[in-house]
Amino acid sequence: xxxxxxxxxxxxxxxxxRALTEAGHAVDQAxxxxxxxxxxxxxxxxxxxxxxxxxxxxxxxxxxxLRAASVKTPVLLxxxxxxxxxxxxxxxxxxxxxxxxxxxxxxxxxxxxxxARRPPPQDVQTTLRVADLEMNxxxxxxxxxxxxxxxxxxxxxxxxxxxxxxxRVVTRTMLLEAVWDFHFDPKTNIVETHISxxxxxxxxxxxxxxxxxxxGAGYSLREPD
Amino acid sequence: MLRSASLRLAALYTAAFAAAVxxxxxxxxxxxxxxLSQQFDARIQSESAALVREFRTEGLTGVVQAVQERxxxxxxxxxxxxxxxxxxxxxxxxxxxxxxxxxxQRISQFGHEKIRTYAASLAGGYRLLVGGDDESIEAxxxxxxxxxxxxxxxxxxxxLVGGYGLSRGMGRRIAAITGAAEAIIDxxxxxxxxxxxxxxxxxxxxxxxxxxxxxIGALMESLRQVSSDIAHDMRTPLxxxxxxxxxxxxxxxxxxxxxxxxxxxxxxxxxxxxxxALLRIAQIESGARRAAFQxxxxxxxxxxxxxxxxxxxxxxxxRLTLEDGEPVVVDGDRELLTQMLVNLVENGLRHAxxxxxxxxxxxxxxxxxxLSVTDDxxxxxxxxxxxxxxxxxxxxxxxxxxxxxxxxxxxxAVAKLHGAEASLxxxxxxxxxxxxxxxxx
Numbered sequence: 001x002x003x004x005x006x007x008x009x010x011x012x013x014x015x016x017x018r019a020l021t022e023a024g025h026a027v028d029q030a031x032x033x034x035x036x037x038x039x040x041x042x043x044x045x046x047x048x049x050x051x052x053x054x055x056x057x058x059x060x061x062x063x064x065x066l067r068a069a070s071v072k073t074p075v076l077l078x079x080x081x082x083x084x085x086x087x088x089x090x091x092x093x094x095x096x097x098x099x100x101x102x103x104x105x106x107x108x109x110x111x112x113x114x115x116a117r118r119p120p121p122q123d124v125q126t127t128l129r130v131a132d133l134e135m136n137x138x139x140x141x142x143x144x145x146x147x148x149x150x151x152x153x154x155x156x157x158x159x160x161x162x163x164x165x166x167x168r169v170v171t172r173t174m175l176l177e178a179v180w181d182f183h184f185d186p187k188t189n190i191v192e193t194h195i196s197x198x199x200x201x202x203x204x205x206x207x208x209x210x211x212x213x214x215x216g217a218g219y220s221l222r223e224p225d
Numbered sequence: 226m227l228r229s230a231s232l233r234l235a236a237l238y239t240a241a242f243a244a245a246v247x248x249x250x251x252x253x254x255x256x257x258x259x260x261l262s263q264q265f266d267a268r269i270q271s272e273s274a275a276l277v278r279e280f281r282t283e284g285l286t287g288v289v290q291a292v293q294e295r296x297x298x299x300x301x302x303x304x305x306x307x308x309x310x311x312x313x314x315x316x317x318x319x320x321x322x323x324x325x326x327x328x329x330q331r332i333s334q335f336g337h338e339k340i341r342t343y344a345a346s347l348a349g350g351y352r353l354l355v356g357g358d359d360e361s362i363e364a365x366x367x368x369x370x371x372x373x374x375x376x377x378x379x380x381x382x383x384x385l386v387g388g389y390g391l392s393r394g395m396g397r398r399i400a401a402i403t404g405a406a407e408a409i410i411d412x413x414x415x416x417x418x419x420x421x422x423x424x425x426x427x428x429x430x431x432x433x434x435x436x437x438x439x440x441i442g443a444l445m446e447s448l449r450q451v452s453s454d455i456a457h458d459m460r461t462p463l464x465x466x467x468x469x470x471x472x473x474x475x476x477x478x479x480x481x482x483x484x485x486x487x488x489x490x491x492x493x494x495x496x497x498x499x500x501x502a503l504l505r506i507a508q509i510e511s512g513a514r515r516a517a518f519q520x521x522x523x524x525x526x527x528x529x530x531x532x533x534x535x536x537x538x539x540x541x542x543x544r545l546t547l548e549d550g551e552p553v554v555v556d557g558d559r560e561l562l563t564q565m566l567v568n569l570v571e572n573g574l575r576h577a578x579x580x581x582x583x584x585x586x587x588x589x590x591x592x593x594x595x596l597s598v599t600d601d602x603x604x605x606x607x608x609x610x611x612x613x614x615x616x617x618x619x620x621x622x623x624x625x626x627x628x629x630x631x632x633x634x635x636x637x638a639v640a641k642l643h644g645a646e647a648s649l650x651x652x653x654x655x656x657x658x659x660x661x662x663x664x665x666x
């Protein structure tokens with residue numbers, strides 16, 4: 001995938017570029033707002049990773065300009081400001097996701113991957129399918145290998161999010177935000193517990209498990225290896 | 226003196242009032258003079274007409290008699306009768322010029338006073354003069370001018386004295402505010418403007434000023450608190466982190482070193498988390514979030530939280546349940562209230578021990594929305610209970626367990642932001658933490 005990284009701190013930028021390149025992405029860099037805007041408008045990228053506070057032109061101004069120019073590239077905002085208002089402001093300016101500094105690289109990678117392959121909004125899917133697991137979004141039913149599975153509403157939401165991001169890494173934080181609307185990190189490992197319950201319902205009694213735990217990164221729903 | 230705004234204003238108003246009195250005086254003077262002159266002329270004319278009638282009925286002798294009679298009456302007008310050849314016949318005005326109609330002339334007999342006369346022609350060439358000096362009009366003029374001058378003087382004196390007094394009074398009260406502001410600039414943050422006994426605009430200004438100072442003081446205090454908390458409570462974990470990293474440098478590369486670095490990362494995450502929590506509390510305490518309040522069902526939040534935490538509690542052998550009834554509507558920040566409840570629930574689960582039963586209740590009590598979390602653990606000694614809401618305060622027994630000591634401080638900050646009352650009480654056994662929201666208006 002082709003990424004644009006706009007980050008003024010050279011050390012962070014160099015580290016992120018190396019790590020993203022190792023993860024198989026082509027990365028262009030800009031160190032200030034003006035260059036970042038020029039690149040974002042001139043080239044085509046799959047995802048733009050945009051620092052919020054930049055010299056010359058700040059991240060939100062770039063974002064607004066891009067959206068005003070109908071550039072629809074998904075944008076992940078990096079920000080040291082973790083106030084709720086700052087987040088809302090970023091998303092309202094046209095950001096697709098945000099990540100508060102400091103962050104773990106695994107979290108950034110998971111979010112970039114999730115953004116890049118987000119289906120276009122006009123696609124209305126009524127059925128999600130991964131291997132022999134099938135979810136009907138209208139009737140709210142889940143079937144694996146012809147066997148109906150009963151899920152609590154919250155479990156259904158969790159599974160839906162995993163299936164929509166099938167094959168990709170989904171972090172704890174992403175799940176907390178998407179499923180429970182928790183924008184903070186509880187100390188209790190509630191995600192782990194819910195995943196293990198879901199795993200009990202989805203994978204038990206089936207030869208291959210679909211829900212995989214990636215240590216230090218998060219979870220992934222994919223076909224059995 | 227003129228640097229006092231109120232005195233300058235008083236002087237300006239005095240000048241304006243003096244000008245108004247002058248205009249009033251002038252108008253009065255002119256009007257009075259016109260009216261009096263008209264009355265005087267009318268009197269002359271009516272006298273003249275009476276004498277002309279007398280001449281017609283009684284003849285010359287009748288008129289001469291009438292003129293002589295009138296001339297000897299004090300306070301009457303002056304009269305004169307001239308023959309056809311201009312020869313004086315009778316009356317004090319007999320020597321005056323007698324061209325027909327109105328005229329004003331000075332006559333030596335009258336000490337060269339200006340006399341206003343009216344001459345009428347009688348049959349046979351006789352001339353009749355009626356006139357008088359209008360000294361009474363002048364006297365009234367002079368009287369009016371004199372009185373108005375006194376009035377102007379009075380206005381100026383009263384205006385200046387009043388203005389001076391007013392400006393002294395205002396000046397003293399403004400000086401009190403200026404003095405307080407200057408004392409604060411010089412570092413005495415506890416200074417306040419003395420309260421005014423009267424609730425007038427300056428009094429309200431002083432009260433508002435004091436409230437602003439209280440607010441600034443509270444914000445500064447919270448800032449000072451945060452920085453000293455950071456300095457105090459971050460030093461320990463940072464030192465631990467430093468020694469961990471130092472130790473890992475000394476060993477050979479390998480799994481032991483990797484484990485040490487991983488542990489250091491864990492320490493670092495905990496430090497960052499504490500840091501974020503401190504900043505969040507400071508942000509909440511600044512009150513800036515109040516603008517984003519919305520109306521929502523508190524019980525729905527409680528349901529989400531209990532639903533999220535119940536499985537984890539169950540796995541630890543504990544029970545987390547919700548008791549709720551009707552929807553309980555509050556005005557507030559949904560995200561912060563969610564986090565507040567999560568902190569209370571985690572606190573209950575952490576300190577109540579295994580087999581504990583933690584109950585979340587969401588209901589209306591005496592018209593107020595109340596959210597409470599009750600556990601059946603060992604509880605907290607009475608003396609310690611209130612201090613639990615302080616930053617970094619941790620029970621000695623829990624020093625060794627995980628947690629930043631900021632969970633309940635955040636609860637207190639969120640409750641305060643919502644004007645709600647956070648309290649802890651013994652539930653016998655266990656602890657009940659309750660947040661009572663204000664009545665909705």
